[in-house]
Amino acid sequence: MTRLTRRAFGLSAASAGLAFAAPATLSAQTQARLVIIGGGFGGASAARYARIAFPNVAVTLIEPKTSFVTCPYGNLLLAGERTLPQITHSYDGLKARGVNVVHDWADGIDATAKTVRLRGRATVAYDKLILSPGIAIRWNAIEGYTEAAAEALPHAWIPGAGEQTTLLRRQLEALPDGGVVGFAIPPNPFRCPPGPYERISLVASYLKRHKPRAKILALDAKDAFSKQGLFQDAWNELYPGLIEWVPLNKDGKVTRVDAQAKIFETELGTRHRVDVGNVIPPQSAAKIAIDAGLTNETGWVPVNPRTFEATRARDIHVIGDANVGQVMPKSGYIANSTSKVAVAAAVAALEGRPAPEPTVYFNTCYSHVGPEYGISVVGVFRPSENGFVETPNSGGVSPRGPLAEQREQRRLEALHADAWYGAITRDAFS
Amino acid sequence: MTVPVPFLLGAAALTLSTAMQSPARAQSAPAPQIALSCAGCHGVGGAGEGSVPRIAGYDRQAFVDNWSAFRANARPATIMNRIARGYTDAEVAQLATYFASLR
Numbered sequence: 001m002t003r004l005t006r007r008a009f010g011l012s013a014a015s016a017g018l019a020f021a022a023p024a025t026l027s028a029q030t031q032a033r034l035v036i037i038g039g040g041f042g043g044a045s046a047a048r049y050a051r052i053a054f055p056n057v058a059v060t061l062i063e064p065k066t067s068f069v070t071c072p073y074g075n076l077l078l079a080g081e082r083t084l085p086q087i088t089h090s091y092d093g094l095k096a097r098g099v100n101v102v103h104d105w106a107d108g109i110d111a112t113a114k115t116v117r118l119r120g121r122a123t124v125a126y127d128k129l130i131l132s133p134g135i136a137i138r139w140n141a142i143e144g145y146t147e148a149a150a151e152a153l154p155h156a157w158i159p160g161a162g163e164q165t166t167l168l169r170r171q172l173e174a175l176p177d178g179g180v181v182g183f184a185i186p187p188n189p190f191r192c193p194p195g196p197y198e199r200i201s202l203v204a205s206y207l208k209r210h211k212p213r214a215k216i217l218a219l220d221a222k223d224a225f226s227k228q229g230l231f232q233d234a235w236n237e238l239y240p241g242l243i244e245w246v247p248l249n250k251d252g253k254v255t256r257v258d259a260q261a262k263i264f265e266t267e268l269g270t271r272h273r274v275d276v277g278n279v280i281p282p283q284s285a286a287k288i289a290i291d292a293g294l295t296n297e298t299g300w301v302p303v304n305p306r307t308f309e310a311t312r313a314r315d316i317h318v319i320g321d322a323n324v325g326q327v328m329p330k331s332g333y334i335a336n337s338t339s340k341v342a343v344a345a346a347v348a349a350l351e352g353r354p355a356p357e358p359t360v361y362f363n364t365c366y367s368h369v370g371p372e373y374g375i376s377v378v379g380v381f382r383p384s385e386n387g388f389v390e391t392p393n394s395g396g397v398s399p400r401g402p403l404a405e406q407r408e409q410r411r412l413e414a415l416h417a418d419a420w421y422g423a424i425t426r427d428a429f430s
Numbered sequence: 431m432t433v434p435v436p437f438l439l440g441a442a443a444l445t446l447s448t449a450m451q452s453p454a455r456a457q458s459a460p461a462p463q464i465a466l467s468c469a470g471c472h473g474v475g476g477a478g479e480g481s482v483p484r485i486a487g488y489d490r491q492a493f494v495d496n497w498s499a500f501r502a503n504a505r506p507a508t509i510m511n512r513i514a515r516g517y518t519d520a521e522v523a524q525l526a527t528y529f530a531s532l533r
């Protein structure tokens with residue numbers, strides 16, 4: 001095929017994205033159309049990678065927000081160590097790469113017609129759909145935890161435009177010295193397994209400096225958590241006596257909240273009054289995935305582990321937190337890593353080829369637990385017959401040991417964490 | 431609604447395979463899938479990011495040797511030892527060739 005012809009294909013890219021009357025435009029279609037719903041870690045990474053690896057595919061990204069506030073590093077904002085602009089990313093980089101960014105909500109998917117309906121009424125036709133819409137909060141799974149309650153007891157687990165995280169920050173600033181900060185932590189699976197414990201650590205570091213008599217009460221619906229040994233070592237070393245962590249088997253599961261009185265009530269009926277309360281609630285895949293009938297009884301989307309195609313619909317590849325990713329964590333890194341595999345598999349399918357092999361899904365979650373004190377967990381995962389497996393003898397957590405012996409390791413990991421944040425956000429948004 | 435599937439797929443396939451043969455892409459080999467996640471720390475194209483070293487243009491043999499050293503905890507590492515143990519020898523060879531080819 002000649003260069004001229006190829007350019008002709010390229011020129012049709014501009015018109016390929018939005019179709020206001022789907023049937024009419026579909027028949028005139030000549031270029032493969034990849035449509036992506038959700039411009040977060042998974043969706044933005046998918047869009048960027050698709051433009052680089054498959055320049056002749058038309059890429060449309062549907063995302064209502066005009067900039068993206070990351071969950072990662074939001075916990076540093078709570079500690080006063082980052083500002084909102086420092087964790088906000090624009091879509092200009094993706095636009096400059098030729099991604100057709102449509103700022104609107106996807107309200108529905110017609111998997112038979114292969115179209116996405118936008119809130120603004122337009123319809124977007126796709127050959128392959130990548131869905132990375134993240135999570136929804138299961139309102140009232142904890143009795144009394146409604147959208148209204150989240151205005152008093154923020155979750156700060158879906159950043160939106162940053163309102164929830166900045167609300168929690170303001171509440172911490174207003175906390176009287178000697179007050180109690182309560183955390184309600186959900187059972188597995190949920191977004192960012194180490195996230196609640198990083199948050200506890202960084203709130204503790206803020207309290208130690210600014211409200212030295214304040215205390216943290218962490219009520220957990222689990223008996224064990226990610227990087228537990230490392231976190232608890234750090235809490236003993238850096239914040240002795242400040243943090244009380246109550247596991248499930250000590251009546252740690254919060255089943256009801258009173259947003260007005262700021263009371264966390266547990267399974268056995270113990271009522272804890274807190275001054276600032278952060279409810280990290282049970283979650284499911286985002287609404288659009290549920291509405292499209294892609295989720296199973298767990299509330300998450302089962303997928304083919306090699307292609308991420310939803311088991312319940314053809315040509316819809318679901319990545320990021322929304323899928324059943326076990327044993328992989330719901331992390332930004334996994335969303336980024338799997339996005340590329342999903343895009344490559346989707347394009348291969350359009351070409352009639354099998355998905356490329358071998359495949360590795362990669363995760364690192366760094367956590368800051370205090371100044372110059374970082375820890376990490378690594379997972380190198382691979383697809384198996386019916387899910388995902390961790391590669392034997394690899395990955396794992398940072399070495400444990402007294403701070404005197406591990407000081408350099410912790411200092412370097414805090415630096416590398418910052419590098420990770422820079423690199424991963426560039427790999428998604430630049 | 432009916433979509434003219436064969437035509438559509440045919441066009442897509444044609445377009446894509448042309449992309450892969452284009453002269454611009456022939457200069458550096460396309461990134462193997464297993465190399466794509468390294469960018470999350472080492473930066474886009476392995477160019478380095480903050481405290482994490484550049485690995486683009488890394489000598490191929492040194493890469494393989496260092497990887498073995500990371501695996502065996504014979505080279506100081508905060509994290510590459512844990513990462514290195516997750517890849518097979520064949521994959522390491524592929525990674526080494528790819529990063530050596532980048533400028």
Ligand SMILES: Cc1cc2nc3c(=O)[nH]c(=O)nc-3n(C[C@H](O)[C@H](O)[C@H](O)COP(=O)(O)OP(=O)(O)OC[C@H]3O[C@@H](n4cnc5c(N)ncnc54)[C@H](O)[C@@H]3O)c2cc1C
Nearest residue numbers: 038040041042071072106133134192320321330331332333
């Ligand atoms: C406090 C905290 C700390 C974290 N720290 C880390 C960390 O250090 N490292 C790490 O790897 N991960 C971390 N995570 C996890 C990480 O944020 C998520 O795993 C990641 O964001 C998942 O990516 P995603 O693409 O699935 O969803 P998201 O990044 O949430 O993106 C989803 C996007 O889809 C859009 N969307 C939703 N519905 C629609 C619709 N109907 N139409 C159009 N658009 C829609 C949303 O507006 C949103 O922009 C952290 C999470 C939290 C809460």
